[in-house]
Amino acid sequence: xxxxxxxxxxxxxxxxxxxxxxxxxxxxxxxxxxxxxxxxxxxxxxxxxxxxxxxxxxxxxxxxxxxxxxxxxxxxxxxxxxxxxxxxxxxxxxxxxxxxxxxxxxxxxx
Numbered sequence: 001x002x003x004x005x006x007x008x009x010x011x012x013x014x015x016x017x018x019x020x021x022x023x024x025x026x027x028x029x030x031x032x033x034x035x036x037x038x039x040x041x042x043x044x045x046x047x048x049x050x051x052x053x054x055x056x057x058x059x060x061x062x063x064x065x066x067x068x069x070x071x072x073x074x075x076x077x078x079x080x081x082x083x084x085x086x087x088x089x090x091x092x093x094x095x096x097x098x099x100x101x102x103x104x105x106x107x108x109x110x
Contacts, residue, residue, distance in 0.1 A: 008075060011105055013042050016076040032056055033067045040081045043106040047085050083110065
């Protein structure tokens with residue numbers, strides 16, 4: 001895992017799809033959002049609305065945003081790939097500058 005993180009932050013295309021997550025106590029909605037997020041490809045972004053739709057909850061974009069703000073699995077559940085309809089959006093306690101940096105590593109410019 002450490003090698004993959006180093007590679008990722010070194011600008012290499014890396015997948016974390018096989019990383020096991022401790023999901024005990026999560027709601028069905030949270031599990032749906034996490035699964036959908038893990039399918040957003042490296043170097044691509046979706047809106048909060050798109051994420052909610054991908055997760056099977058088309059009217060829950062605000063709740064999807066709340067999930068992302070509280071996501072404790074960072075790079076593995078890639079909330080940095082979710083953007084607001086009018087731009088970058090926020091990124092929890094790490095802030096939009098960090099989100100921008102992660103997206104830039106993946107070749108995304110907004």
